[in-house]
Structure formats: structure tokens, C-alpha cells
Amino acid sequence: MSPTTSCIAFDGPQRIAQGALADVARAAKQRLDAGATGPLLVFDERDSRPIEIDLRGSVDDVLARLPSATPAEPASRGPGRPKLGVVPREVTLLPRHWDWLGQQPGGASAVLRRLVEHSIRQGGAKERARQAIESVDRFMRVMAGDEPGYEEASRAFYRGDRERFGALIAAWPADVSAHLRQLAAIAWDEREDAG
Numbered sequence: 544m545s546p547t548t549s550c551i552a553f554d555g556p557q558r559i560a561q562g563a564l565a566d567v568a569r570a571a572k573q574r575l576d577a578g579a580t581g582p583l584l585v586f587d588e589r590d591s592r593p594i595e596i597d598l599r600g601s602v603d604d605v606l607a608r609l610p611s612a613t614p615a616e617p618a619s620r621g622p623g624r625p626k627l628g629v630v631p632r633e634v635t636l637l638p639r640h641w642d643w644l645g646q647q648p649g650g651a652s653a654v655l656r657r658l659v660e661h662s663i664r665q666g667g668a669k670e671r672a673r674q675a676i677e678s679v680d681r682f683m684r685v686m687a688g689d690e691p692g693y694e695e696a697s698r699a700f701y702r703g704d705r706e707r708f709g710a711l712i713a714a715w716p717a718d719v720s721a722h723l724r725q726l727a728a729i730a731w732d733e734r735e736d737a738g
Contacts, residue, residue, distance in 0.1 A: 546609050549588040553686065554579045556716030561588070565606055568596050572605045584685065590674060591682035591726065668737040675730035676701075682726055690715045700727055703734070 546565035551558060552574075560570030571583050575598050585594040597608050634655070636644070644651035679700060687693055696711035708727060712720045 545611070546606075548594075550585050550594060551588050551722060552583065552585045553718065554583055555581060556686070556719050558718035558722065559583075564594070565609060568598075568605050568609060569602055571596060572598050572602050586682060586685075589678070591678040591685075593685070668733070672730070672733040672737040675726070675733040679723065679726045679730050683723055686719045687712070687715055687723070690719075700730075703731055705731065 546563060548564040549562065550564050550567040551561045552567045552571045553559065554574050559574050560567040567585055571585060575583060583598070585596055586592065587594055596605065598605055641651070644654055647654040649657075680697070683693070683697065683700070687696075690696075690712075691714065692711040696708055699707040699711060705727075709724065712723055715723075
């Protein structure tokens with residue numbers, strides 16, 4: 544996460560800010576100072592995970608505590624290819640796996656990279672669809688779990704019944720309903736792309 548992570552913030556059911564984390568944090572702090580009725584909640588727009596922001600102190604204090612945009616450089620570099628962004632980690636395999644990897648062109652690292660890239664390409668659409676669906680579920684549970692028709696709306700979402708879903712969430716707070724429509728449309732599109 545960085546100050547440019549795309550976020551959305553709510554004061555209770557009212558959307559107060561959307562955009563980069565730094566801008567949303569600033570808006571949330573200003574809203575708190577103006578007497579927010581709350582709860583003040585900030586979500587990552589990509590996956591709807593809640594983002595904890597320490598709103599104590601001044602706006603500058605709040606912004607200073609946000610994660611840095613550039614990660615700190617490690618004190619010392621070990622072997623590897625740092626210019627390529629290679630990160631050494633331990634891999635545990637059985638001896639027969641190491642034997643097989645050792646016989647492959649390019650060595651173990653090259654084979655593992657190819658396997659990972661192939662898996663990303665093959666499962667990417669399904670993974671994006673799964674993440675988009677979880678994002679809707681996560682946001683809806685937190686922001687609308689007590690709204691009338693929540694469970695039926697959840698079932699309509701999972702069935703892909705766009706019309707019923709829209710009708711059920713129409714009576715919910717406008718900003719919550721609007722954001723849910725956006726998230727659901729992305730999830731349904733991703734699910735269709737995944738086949």
C-alpha cells in the first residue's frame with residue numbers, strides 16, 4: 544500500500560472521498576474534525592479490504608503516518624540479480640523435484656519462473672473474477688449487512704441476477720448502493736471473462 548493506493552471513505556453510509564489514499568486520509572481527518580457521525584470507514588477500492596488510518600493529531604501528522612510510496616532499500620544485498628528485481632526466497636521441494644529441475648534447460652530458477660508465469664496466464668481471469676466477487680461480498684457485508692433485503696440481495700448477486708440485485712439495493716443509502724453497483728458490475732464482467 545502506498546499514498547497513491549485508490550481508496551474510498553464513508554462517514555456512516557455517506558461517501559466522503561474517493562481517490563488516492565493520501566487524499567482520502569486528508570478528507571477523513573477533516574470530516575472527523577468537523578464532527579463526523581461515523582463510523583468513518585476507508586476501503587481499498589480494488590479489494591474492499593478496510594484500511595486502518597490513524598487519525599490522531601493534525602492532518603500533517605495523519606499524512607506522515609501513511610505508508611511511504613517508495614519502500615526502504617535493504618541494508619545489504621546478497622547474491623541474485625537486484626537490477627531485475629529478483630527476490631531470493633527459500634523453496635522446499637522433495638529430492639526427486641530437485642533432480643527433475645536440475646535436468647531442465649536454464650536451471651531451477653528459470654523453470655520455476657516459467658511455471659509461475661504460465662499459471663498466472665492460465666488462471667488470471669478466474670483469479671480476477673474470484674477477487675472481484677470477494678470484494679463485493681466484503682463491502683456489502685460491512686456497509687449493508689443490516690440493510691433490509693441484504694441476504695436476498697447477496698443471493699441475487701451470486702446468481703448474477705442484475706435486475707433483482709439492483710432492485711433490492713435501490714432502497715439502501717444512495718452512496719452505498721452506487722458503490723455496490725460499480726463493484727458488482729466489475730465482478731460480473733470478470734466472471735463472464737473467466738468463462
